Amino acid sequence: MIERQQVxxxxxxxxRAAILHAVDDLVVESGYGAxxxxxxxxxxxxxxxxxxxxWSTKAEILLEASAIDARQELQVPAHExxxxxxVAYLDALLAFLSTSDAGTAYRALVGxxxxxxxxxxxxxxxxxxxxxxxxxxxxxxxxxxxxxPEATAxxxxxxxxxxxxxxxxxxxxTGRLAAAFLRNGPGVSRATAARRRGR
Amino acid sequence: MIERQQVxxxxxxxxRAAILHAVDDLVVESGYGAxxxxxxxxxxxxxxxxxxxxWSTKAEILLEASAIDARQELQVPAHExxxxxxVAYLDALLAFLSTSDAGTAYRALVGxxxxxxxxxxxxxxxxxxxxxxxxxxxxxxxxxxxxxPEATAxxxxxxxxxxxxxxxxxxxxTGRLAAAFLRNGPGVSRATAARRRGR
Amino acid sequence: MIERQQVxxxxxxxxRAAILHAVDDLVVESGYGAxxxxxxxxxxxxxxxxxxxxWSTKAEILLEASAIDARQELQVPAHExxxxxxVAYLDALLAFLSTSDAGTAYRALVGxxxxxxxxxxxxxxxxxxxxxxxxxxxxxxxxxxxxxPEATAxxxxxxxxxxxxxxxxxxxxTGRLAAAFLRNGPGVSRATAARRRGR
Amino acid sequence: MIERQQVxxxxxxxxRAAILHAVDDLVVESGYGAxxxxxxxxxxxxxxxxxxxxWSTKAEILLEASAIDARQELQVPAHExxxxxxVAYLDALLAFLSTSDAGTAYRALVGxxxxxxxxxxxxxxxxxxxxxxxxxxxxxxxxxxxxxPEATAxxxxxxxxxxxxxxxxxxxxTGRLAAAFLRNGPGVSRATAARRRGR
DNA sequence: CGTTAAACGAGACGGTACGTCATGTCTTTCT
DNA sequence: AGAAAGACATGACGTACCGTCTCGTTTAACG
Numbered sequence: 001m002i003e004r005q006q007v008x009x010x011x012x013x014x015x016r017a018a019i020l021h022a023v024d025d026l027v028v029e030s031g032y033g034a035x036x037x038x039x040x041x042x043x044x045x046x047x048x049x050x051x052x053x054x055w056s057t058k059a060e061i062l063l064e065a066s067a068i069d070a071r072q073e074l075q076v077p078a079h080e081x082x083x084x085x086x087v088a089y090l091d092a093l094l095a096f097l098s099t100s101d102a103g104t105a106y107r108a109l110v111g112x113x114x115x116x117x118x119x120x121x122x123x124x125x126x127x128x129x130x131x132x133x134x135x136x137x138x139x140x141x142x143x144x145x146x147x148x149p150e151a152t153a154x155x156x157x158x159x160x161x162x163x164x165x166x167x168x169x170x171x172x173x174t175g176r177l178a179a180a181f182l183r184n185g186p187g188v189s190r191a192t193a194a195r196r197r198g199r
Numbered sequence: 200m201i202e203r204q205q206v207x208x209x210x211x212x213x214x215r216a217a218i219l220h221a222v223d224d225l226v227v228e229s230g231y232g233a234x235x236x237x238x239x240x241x242x243x244x245x246x247x248x249x250x251x252x253x254w255s256t257k258a259e260i261l262l263e264a265s266a267i268d269a270r271q272e273l274q275v276p277a278h279e280x281x282x283x284x285x286v287a288y289l290d291a292l293l294a295f296l297s298t299s300d301a302g303t304a305y306r307a308l309v310g311x312x313x314x315x316x317x318x319x320x321x322x323x324x325x326x327x328x329x330x331x332x333x334x335x336x337x338x339x340x341x342x343x344x345x346x347x348p349e350a351t352a353x354x355x356x357x358x359x360x361x362x363x364x365x366x367x368x369x370x371x372x373t374g375r376l377a378a379a380f381l382r383n384g385p386g387v388s389r390a391t392a393a394r395r396r397g398r
Numbered sequence: 399m400i401e402r403q404q405v406x407x408x409x410x411x412x413x414r415a416a417i418l419h420a421v422d423d424l425v426v427e428s429g430y431g432a433x434x435x436x437x438x439x440x441x442x443x444x445x446x447x448x449x450x451x452x453w454s455t456k457a458e459i460l461l462e463a464s465a466i467d468a469r470q471e472l473q474v475p476a477h478e479x480x481x482x483x484x485v486a487y488l489d490a491l492l493a494f495l496s497t498s499d500a501g502t503a504y505r506a507l508v509g510x511x512x513x514x515x516x517x518x519x520x521x522x523x524x525x526x527x528x529x530x531x532x533x534x535x536x537x538x539x540x541x542x543x544x545x546x547p548e549a550t551a552x553x554x555x556x557x558x559x560x561x562x563x564x565x566x567x568x569x570x571x572t573g574r575l576a577a578a579f580l581r582n583g584p585g586v587s588r589a590t591a592a593r594r595r596g597r
Numbered sequence: 598m599i600e601r602q603q604v605x606x607x608x609x610x611x612x613r614a615a616i617l618h619a620v621d622d623l624v625v626e627s628g629y630g631a632x633x634x635x636x637x638x639x640x641x642x643x644x645x646x647x648x649x650x651x652w653s654t655k656a657e658i659l660l661e662a663s664a665i666d667a668r669q670e671l672q673v674p675a676h677e678x679x680x681x682x683x684v685a686y687l688d689a690l691l692a693f694l695s696t697s698d699a700g701t702a703y704r705a706l707v708g709x710x711x712x713x714x715x716x717x718x719x720x721x722x723x724x725x726x727x728x729x730x731x732x733x734x735x736x737x738x739x740x741x742x743x744x745x746p747e748a749t750a751x752x753x754x755x756x757x758x759x760x761x762x763x764x765x766x767x768x769x770x771t772g773r774l775a776a777a778f779l780r781n782g783p784g785v786s787r788a789t790a791a792r793r794r795g796r
Numbered sequence: 797c798g799t800t801a802a803a804c805g806a807g808a809c810g811g812t813a814c815g816t817c818a819t820g821t822c823t824t825t826c827t
Numbered sequence: 828a829g830a831a832a833g834a835c836a837t838g839a840c841g842t843a844c845c846g847t848c849t850c851g852t853t854t855a856a857c858g
Binding site for chain 5: 649
């Protein structure tokens with residue numbers, strides 16, 4: 001059966017963009033607490049109904065508004081040595097969580113997820129932090145013998161905890177964290193690892 | 200200076216307890232999102248004004264209601280070996296964060312703290328997780344050479360991330376995490392450490 | 399100038415009517431003191447916000463709810479002689495002030511006006527008593543030489559005072575009042591007045 | 598039987614005076630609407646309970662606070678002719694109602710009385726306006742043949758209505774009102790009245 | 797090129813929680 | 828026993844968003 005050609009006025013791409021931008025701006029300007037559907041609608045010059053037509057949750061909009069930026073900011077170019085790679089990633093992660101707008105949105109979503117199962121699921125599906133971490137591990141430490149989930153948590157957890165528990169990002173020594181992660185990470189003897197890289 | 204004799208009707212301890220219990224119950228039953236000052240008041244059989252008289256924020260009440268339990272649940276009795284000690288702590292932390300009522304409150308507070316500076320400060324001052332972690336580290340690894348803040352983050356972070364990012368607590372291998380932490384933790388040779396304890 | 403096309407959902411006439419009726423009922427049943435915005439809303443099956451959207455004061459609603467009835471009850475059909483006309487009016491006024499629902503509302507408004515300038519102004523603008531009195535004077539005593547404001551006060555004042563100062567309406571002899579008013583009212587000799595009407 | 602000796606601390610006359618003054622001041626400064634039991638207590642430096650111990654209504658306090666002043670302000674010294682006497686009284690009444698502090702309180706009480714039967718009764722018992730009017734009538738027009746209640750209403754009503762309905766006191770011509778009242782007041786032929794005075 | 801139908805803006809509606817305020821009662825200590 | 832202090836339950840206030848609901852208008856594809 002052929003899909004009926006779309007009838008009626010098509011969705012306004014302009015409205016969609018305006019809404020996402022409005023959310024972004026509002027989170028940055030006034031913080032998540034001040035993000036209100038009414039506010040978004042007014043800011044975007046859009047009717048409230050239009051928002052409800054396409055999203056069912058404030059979290060959904062926020063996620064859509066920040067997902068792409070998040071992915072980008074956590075994408076770290078490959079470095080020569082695993083150590084450099086890991087440090088670069090941790091720095092990016094720290095900046096993302098503590099400074100970036102997308103990170104603000106992400107933290108807000110994590111917060112919501114603690115008392116909203118739907119948001120939790122949404123976040124689990126997207127998981128920009130977990131995915132980026134896994135990529136880095138696979139790239140920097142091929143052939144490691146760790147279980148990936150635990151490894152991800154070991155890599156990301158300390159920074160995540162640091163920022164979300166309200167500690168000062170400037171005081172975190174990512175070099176030490178990277179070193180510690182690598183020391184026990186590879187799961188192979190250092191000699192072996194050195195040989196591998198050396199050739 | 201002598202404290203002024205108390206004048207006027209004294210604060211009702213009964214009301215205070217009722218409020219804290221009500222908050223506890225409501226968080227557990229319906230989640231933080233559903234905790235409403237109106238609801239607390241009704242549940243506790245107390246006037247709204249009485250709540251406002253003593254607390255200025257929902258978060259403050261929640262913190263006071265859960266702080267003691269939190270501290271208790273994260274208090275782990277000493278074990279023979281550092282490894283046992285650390286594993287026991289991580290298990291307690293995992294249970295606290297993922298299962299306990301006080302942990303639910305704590306996670307809710309962390310969530311709020313992401314978009315409410317006052318809550319963030321409140322949480323930084325209390326910080327049951329950070330404190331308990333520091334205690335365990337000092338006890339299990341005396342003479343270690345790590346910077347305590349980073350060490351705390353390394354110990355707690357992975358579990359913290361695991362639970363708050365919505366991963367399944369049952370699938371986390373705390374033994375591996377403990378082992379990894381200890382491998383790079385002491386910063387002194389194992390022999391040295393053993394000798395120290397031996398005397 | 400052309401009226402702006404209506405945009406958005408139109409005001410619900412049903413809600414408006416329900417509110418006005420509810421106010422009417424409440425004033426009659428429980429007195430003005432017991433009229434509460436919450437009560438009106440519940441009685442009318444309407445949200446509180448809807449009331450605030452259209453009226454800014456309890457008094458405004460009350461005025462709108464009673465103005466039409468007031469005007470009607472103070473409208474007295476013309477009689478043969480000025481004396482009959484005036485007596486009929488005074489009786490209507492007495493009944494209005496002491497018995498009628500609209501009168502109850504009016505007295506409540508006068509009461510409010512004594513300590514609320516906004517209500518006072520509102521009342522001055524509408525002034526069903528003053529207006530009806532002026533009409534009667536002009537009709538019953540054409541060509542009189544009194545200053546209308548004072549004449550109005552002379553006509554209405556005694557009854558107004560009687561009722562508002564809590565005297566028993568049954569004991570007021572409106573015939574005497576009418577006679578007194580007419581005796582000094584016309585300001586022209588009775589003969590002259592009669593001649594004028596005669597032609 | 599001998600009166601039981603008074604036991605315990607006697608009522609503080611100082612507190613009583615402070616309360617009455619506070620009420621007076623508050624009515625004058627901020628209007629009746631702003632008079633609050635809490636406010637009175639604070640202003641008088643008195644506990645709220647003390648007020649409740651001696652008065653049961655805000656109106657009662659207000660009445661007690663203003664009754665003496667009211668009586669005094671409506672007491673008009675005798676004049677040579679009835680006309681002068683009546684005009685003087687009407688002027689005093691106008692000033693009382695529209696300007697005086699005690700008058701403000703009185704009007705507020707009349708307002709309350711419209712929707713509070715207790716206040717109405719209280720006011721009927723005291724009735725400074727009615728009493729003063731009756732005195733003036735008896736003094737200025739001895740031997741008149743009017744029914745006193747109606748006469749009182751005729752004398753007082755127009756001014757009462759004028760002020761309470763929010764008309765401008767400056768625009769009221771009390772001379773005309775007095776003349777009108779006197780013209781039909783005596784209830785005896787003018788000749789007779791003239792003769793009486795003439796001798 | 798007119799009809800049809802969905803998207804859109806505006807904004808009113810019933811709800812519900814907010815934080816504040818005043819009320820009248822109560823429980824202390826002090827006088 | 829009276830008084831000051833102040834906590835308490837109650838309940839209205841006016842405000843803010845929520846999510847839903849009409850309206851009239853706009854913008855396509857369809858016939």
